[in-house]
Amino acid sequence: MSELIADFFTVxxxxxxxxxxxxxxxxxxxxxxxxxxxxxxxxxVYDPPTALAIVGMAxxxxxxxxxxxxxxxADWATVGPILLAALIGVPCGTVTLLxxxxxxxxxxxxxxxxxxxxxxxxxxxxxxxxxxMTNLFVGVSSGALSGFMxxxxxIVSSYFISWPGSVTQTRANIYMVTYSLAVLMAGALxxxxxxxxxxxxxxxxxxxxxxxxxxLGSLLVRGxxxxxxxxxxxxxxxxxxxxxxxx
Numbered sequence: 001m002s003e004l005i006a007d008f009f010t011v012x013x014x015x016x017x018x019x020x021x022x023x024x025x026x027x028x029x030x031x032x033x034x035x036x037x038x039x040x041x042x043x044x045v046y047d048p049p050t051a052l053a054i055v056g057m058a059x060x061x062x063x064x065x066x067x068x069x070x071x072x073x074a075d076w077a078t079v080g081p082i083l084l085a086a087l088i089g090v091p092c093g094t095v096t097l098l099x100x101x102x103x104x105x106x107x108x109x110x111x112x113x114x115x116x117x118x119x120x121x122x123x124x125x126x127x128x129x130x131x132x133m134t135n136l137f138v139g140v141s142s143g144a145l146s147g148f149m150x151x152x153x154x155i156v157s158s159y160f161i162s163w164p165g166s167v168t169q170t171r172a173n174i175y176m177v178t179y180s181l182a183v184l185m186a187g188a189l190x191x192x193x194x195x196x197x198x199x200x201x202x203x204x205x206x207x208x209x210x211x212x213x214x215x216l217g218s219l220l221v222r223g224x225x226x227x228x229x230x231x232x233x234x235x236x237x238x239x240x241x242x243x244x245x246x247x
Contacts, residue, residue, distance in 0.1 A: 007198060008205060015045050020206040023055075024213020026233055029220050033233050034210075035059060035150035035182075036116065040109050040244045046202075048097055048105040048149075049194040054203045055150050056186035057195075058210060063179050070179065073172035075165060081132055082139035083180050086152075089143020090181065094188040097148050109149045110244025116154045117238040121231070125162045134159075146181040147188055153178045 007013060019041045027034035035055045042051035097105060128134070138159050142152030156177045163170040189195050 007202065012045050013202070013205075016042060016202065016206060017209045019045065020058075021209040021213040021216075024210035024215075025217040025220070026213075026236070028214035028217020029233065033237055035153065036113060036237055037233075037240060039150045040106065040113060040240050043102070043106050043109065044244075047102050048109070049189060049192075050199055050202075052097065052150055053186060053189045053195045053199050054206060056182045056189065057200070057203045058207055059179070059182035060186050062207065062210070063175070063182070066175055067179070070172045070176040073168050074176045075169055075173055078130070078135055079173055079176050081135040082142070082156075082177055085136040085139025086143030086146070086177075086181060086184060089140040089145075089152075090147040090184040090188050092140075093144035093147025093149075094185070094192060095147075096144075098192060098194065105148075106244050109151075110241045112145070112149060112151060113237055113241030113244065116151060117234045117241060119158070120154065121234050121238075124158065126159045127162055142177065142181060143184065146185045150182075150185065152181045156181075 019038055022041075023034045023038035026037050038055050039048075039051050042054060045051070046054075100108075138155060142155040144152075145155060146152030153174075156174055160170055160173045160177075163173060165173075186195075
Protein backbone atom coordinates (compact mmCIF):
# COMPACT_ATOMS: atom_id res chain seq x y z
CA MET A 1 0.00 0.00 0.00
CA SER A 2 2.85 2.37 0.84
CA GLU A 3 4.31 1.77 -2.64
CA LEU A 4 0.99 2.72 -4.25
CA ILE A 5 0.86 5.97 -2.27
CA ALA A 6 4.51 6.74 -3.01
CA ASP A 7 3.78 6.38 -6.76
CA PHE A 8 1.61 9.51 -6.57
CA PHE A 9 4.58 11.60 -5.36
CA THR A 10 6.94 10.96 -8.25
CA VAL A 11 8.02 13.14 -11.15
CA UNK A 12 6.56 10.52 -13.48
CA UNK A 13 3.09 10.86 -12.01
CA UNK A 14 3.30 14.67 -12.05
CA UNK A 15 4.05 14.51 -15.79
CA UNK A 16 1.19 12.01 -16.26
CA UNK A 17 -1.18 14.48 -14.58
CA UNK A 18 -0.15 17.12 -17.11
CA UNK A 19 -0.72 14.68 -19.98
CA UNK A 20 -4.17 13.71 -18.67
CA UNK A 21 -5.10 17.38 -18.29
CA UNK A 22 -3.94 18.05 -21.85
CA UNK A 23 -5.81 15.02 -23.24
CA UNK A 24 -9.02 16.04 -21.50
CA UNK A 25 -8.65 19.61 -22.75
CA UNK A 26 -8.16 18.39 -26.31
CA UNK A 27 -11.26 16.21 -26.09
CA UNK A 28 -13.36 18.99 -24.55
CA UNK A 29 -11.99 21.43 -27.15
CA UNK A 30 -12.27 19.29 -30.29
CA UNK A 31 -14.43 16.29 -29.35
CA UNK A 32 -11.81 13.74 -30.42
CA UNK A 33 -8.13 12.74 -30.20
CA UNK A 34 -7.86 12.26 -26.43
CA UNK A 35 -6.42 8.76 -26.79
CA UNK A 36 -4.27 9.64 -29.80
CA UNK A 37 -2.65 12.49 -27.88
CA UNK A 38 -2.26 10.71 -24.54
CA UNK A 39 -0.94 7.28 -25.52
CA UNK A 40 2.35 8.41 -27.16
CA UNK A 41 3.17 10.73 -24.26
CA UNK A 42 2.20 8.29 -21.51
CA UNK A 43 4.27 5.65 -23.32
CA UNK A 44 7.30 7.90 -22.65
CA VAL A 45 6.41 8.27 -18.97
CA TYR A 46 5.64 4.60 -18.28
CA ASP A 47 5.65 2.01 -21.08
CA PRO A 48 3.33 1.41 -24.09
CA PRO A 49 1.15 -1.35 -22.52
CA THR A 50 0.64 0.71 -19.35
CA ALA A 51 -0.19 3.81 -21.38
CA LEU A 52 -2.72 1.89 -23.46
CA ALA A 53 -4.30 0.29 -20.40
CA ILE A 54 -4.70 3.64 -18.61
CA VAL A 55 -6.31 5.29 -21.63
CA GLY A 56 -8.54 2.31 -22.45
CA MET A 57 -9.89 1.97 -18.91
CA ALA A 58 -10.33 5.72 -18.54
CA UNK A 59 -12.39 5.92 -21.75
CA UNK A 60 -14.43 2.85 -20.79
CA UNK A 61 -15.35 4.43 -17.45
CA UNK A 62 -15.65 8.05 -18.53
CA UNK A 63 -17.86 7.49 -21.58
CA UNK A 64 -20.16 4.81 -20.15
CA UNK A 65 -22.87 7.38 -19.41
CA UNK A 66 -23.62 7.68 -23.15
CA UNK A 67 -24.24 3.95 -23.63
CA UNK A 68 -28.08 4.13 -23.53
CA UNK A 69 -28.09 6.80 -26.25
CA UNK A 70 -25.63 4.85 -28.40
CA UNK A 71 -27.44 1.52 -28.04
CA UNK A 72 -30.77 3.14 -28.89
CA UNK A 73 -29.66 5.07 -31.99
CA ALA A 74 -26.88 3.04 -33.64
CA ASP A 75 -27.40 1.17 -36.90
CA TRP A 76 -26.68 -2.31 -35.58
CA ALA A 77 -26.80 -3.94 -39.02
CA THR A 78 -23.56 -2.04 -39.68
CA VAL A 79 -22.10 -1.69 -36.19
CA GLY A 80 -22.63 -5.37 -35.29
CA PRO A 81 -20.29 -6.86 -37.95
CA ILE A 82 -17.69 -4.17 -37.21
CA LEU A 83 -17.64 -5.12 -33.54
CA LEU A 84 -17.49 -8.85 -34.32
CA ALA A 85 -14.48 -8.27 -36.59
CA ALA A 86 -12.89 -6.08 -33.90
CA LEU A 87 -12.87 -9.14 -31.62
CA ILE A 88 -10.18 -10.45 -33.96
CA GLY A 89 -8.38 -7.16 -34.60
CA VAL A 90 -7.92 -5.99 -31.01
CA PRO A 91 -6.09 -9.11 -29.73
CA CYS A 92 -3.85 -9.06 -32.81
CA GLY A 93 -2.90 -5.44 -32.14
CA THR A 94 -2.36 -6.13 -28.45
CA VAL A 95 -0.13 -9.14 -29.12
CA THR A 96 1.94 -7.07 -31.55
CA LEU A 97 2.30 -4.39 -28.88
CA LEU A 98 3.40 -6.82 -26.20
CA UNK A 99 5.99 -8.70 -28.28
CA UNK A 100 7.61 -5.56 -29.72
CA UNK A 101 10.42 -3.52 -28.22
CA UNK A 102 9.06 -0.44 -26.35
CA UNK A 103 11.29 1.97 -28.28
CA UNK A 104 10.14 0.50 -31.59
CA UNK A 105 6.52 0.76 -30.49
CA UNK A 106 6.94 4.43 -29.55
CA UNK A 107 8.40 5.27 -32.94
CA UNK A 108 5.76 3.31 -34.86
CA UNK A 109 3.03 5.04 -32.87
CA UNK A 110 4.64 8.39 -33.66
CA UNK A 111 4.76 7.60 -37.37
CA UNK A 112 1.14 6.42 -37.47
CA UNK A 113 0.07 9.51 -35.56
CA UNK A 114 1.68 11.75 -38.18
CA UNK A 115 -0.10 9.80 -40.93
CA UNK A 116 -3.47 10.09 -39.17
CA UNK A 117 -3.00 13.82 -38.64
CA UNK A 118 -2.14 14.36 -42.32
CA UNK A 119 -5.20 12.37 -43.45
CA UNK A 120 -7.50 14.31 -41.14
CA UNK A 121 -5.94 17.64 -42.15
CA UNK A 122 -6.63 16.78 -45.80
CA UNK A 123 -10.32 16.38 -44.96
CA UNK A 124 -10.49 12.92 -46.54
CA UNK A 125 -13.48 10.74 -45.68
CA UNK A 126 -14.59 7.37 -46.98
CA UNK A 127 -17.19 7.59 -49.76
CA UNK A 128 -16.92 4.09 -51.23
CA UNK A 129 -19.25 1.11 -50.90
CA UNK A 130 -20.63 0.13 -47.52
CA UNK A 131 -21.33 -3.58 -47.26
CA UNK A 132 -20.47 -6.57 -45.12
CA MET A 133 -16.91 -6.81 -46.45
CA THR A 134 -16.11 -3.13 -45.81
CA ASN A 135 -17.69 -3.36 -42.36
CA LEU A 136 -15.53 -6.37 -41.50
CA PHE A 137 -12.41 -4.63 -42.82
CA VAL A 138 -13.14 -1.54 -40.70
CA GLY A 139 -13.67 -3.77 -37.67
CA VAL A 140 -10.41 -5.70 -38.06
CA SER A 141 -8.26 -2.68 -38.95
CA SER A 142 -9.69 -0.34 -36.30
CA GLY A 143 -9.49 -3.14 -33.74
CA ALA A 144 -5.85 -3.86 -34.55
CA LEU A 145 -4.93 -0.16 -34.30
CA SER A 146 -6.84 0.17 -31.03
CA GLY A 147 -5.08 -2.84 -29.57
CA PHE A 148 -1.73 -1.42 -30.63
CA MET A 149 -2.06 2.34 -29.98
CA UNK A 150 -5.68 3.34 -29.32
CA UNK A 151 -5.86 4.65 -32.88
CA UNK A 152 -8.92 2.83 -34.16
CA UNK A 153 -11.16 5.84 -33.70
CA UNK A 154 -9.52 7.61 -36.64
CA ILE A 155 -10.57 4.81 -39.02
CA VAL A 156 -14.08 4.65 -37.56
CA SER A 157 -14.59 8.41 -37.81
CA SER A 158 -13.41 8.52 -41.44
CA TYR A 159 -15.76 5.65 -42.30
CA PHE A 160 -18.85 7.08 -40.63
CA ILE A 161 -18.42 10.85 -41.03
CA SER A 162 -20.04 10.70 -44.49
CA TRP A 163 -22.66 8.21 -43.35
CA PRO A 164 -25.92 8.65 -45.32
CA GLY A 165 -28.07 8.36 -42.20
CA SER A 166 -29.01 11.05 -39.69
CA VAL A 167 -26.48 12.98 -37.61
CA THR A 168 -27.81 11.27 -34.48
CA GLN A 169 -27.29 7.83 -35.98
CA THR A 170 -23.83 8.76 -37.27
CA ARG A 171 -22.70 9.91 -33.83
CA ALA A 172 -24.20 6.82 -32.21
CA ASN A 173 -22.37 4.55 -34.67
CA ILE A 174 -19.03 6.25 -33.99
CA TYR A 175 -19.60 6.23 -30.24
CA MET A 176 -20.62 2.56 -30.02
CA VAL A 177 -17.64 1.36 -32.07
CA THR A 178 -15.02 3.56 -30.40
CA TYR A 179 -16.38 2.84 -26.91
CA SER A 180 -16.44 -0.90 -27.59
CA LEU A 181 -12.89 -0.74 -28.94
CA ALA A 182 -11.74 0.89 -25.70
CA VAL A 183 -13.44 -1.83 -23.63
CA LEU A 184 -11.99 -4.60 -25.80
CA MET A 185 -8.55 -3.00 -25.65
CA ALA A 186 -8.62 -2.77 -21.85
CA GLY A 187 -9.99 -6.32 -21.62
CA ALA A 188 -7.25 -7.72 -23.86
CA LEU A 189 -4.54 -6.12 -21.72
CA UNK A 190 -6.16 -7.40 -18.52
CA UNK A 191 -6.34 -10.95 -19.94
CA UNK A 192 -2.69 -10.66 -21.01
CA UNK A 193 -1.81 -9.92 -17.38
CA UNK A 194 -0.30 -6.48 -18.04
CA UNK A 195 -2.73 -4.53 -15.84
CA UNK A 196 -1.59 -4.34 -12.23
CA UNK A 197 -3.17 -2.72 -9.19
CA UNK A 198 -0.74 0.17 -9.66
CA UNK A 199 -1.99 0.70 -13.22
CA UNK A 200 -5.61 0.77 -12.04
CA UNK A 201 -4.89 3.27 -9.26
CA UNK A 202 -2.95 5.50 -11.67
CA UNK A 203 -5.89 5.45 -14.07
CA UNK A 204 -8.42 6.31 -11.36
CA UNK A 205 -6.25 9.17 -10.12
CA UNK A 206 -5.69 10.53 -13.63
CA UNK A 207 -9.45 10.60 -14.27
CA UNK A 208 -9.56 13.74 -12.09
CA UNK A 209 -7.21 15.94 -14.17
CA UNK A 210 -8.66 14.42 -17.36
CA UNK A 211 -12.18 15.44 -16.32
CA UNK A 212 -10.97 18.92 -15.39
CA UNK A 213 -9.36 19.16 -18.82
CA UNK A 214 -12.63 18.24 -20.54
CA UNK A 215 -14.37 21.07 -18.67
CA LEU A 216 -11.56 23.50 -19.56
CA GLY A 217 -11.65 22.53 -23.23
CA SER A 218 -15.42 22.96 -23.33
CA LEU A 219 -14.98 26.52 -22.08
CA LEU A 220 -12.17 27.36 -24.50
CA VAL A 221 -14.06 26.15 -27.56
CA ARG A 222 -16.76 28.78 -27.10
CA GLY A 223 -14.52 31.45 -28.52
CA UNK A 224 -13.13 29.54 -31.51
CA UNK A 225 -14.53 28.36 -34.83
CA UNK A 226 -14.88 24.66 -35.60
CA UNK A 227 -12.22 24.86 -38.33
CA UNK A 228 -9.79 26.71 -36.07
CA UNK A 229 -9.87 24.29 -33.15
CA UNK A 230 -9.89 21.19 -35.34
CA UNK A 231 -6.77 22.33 -37.20
CA UNK A 232 -5.08 23.33 -33.96
CA UNK A 233 -5.59 19.87 -32.48
CA UNK A 234 -4.45 18.11 -35.66
CA UNK A 235 -1.24 20.16 -35.84
CA UNK A 236 -0.68 19.39 -32.16
CA UNK A 237 -1.05 15.67 -32.90
CA UNK A 238 1.41 16.11 -35.75
CA UNK A 239 3.92 17.62 -33.32
CA UNK A 240 3.45 14.81 -30.81
CA UNK A 241 3.93 12.23 -33.56
CA UNK A 242 7.10 13.87 -34.87
CA UNK A 243 8.46 14.08 -31.32
CA UNK A 244 7.85 10.37 -30.83
CA UNK A 245 9.76 9.69 -34.05
CA UNK A 246 12.78 11.83 -33.29
CA UNK A 247 13.30 11.85 -29.52
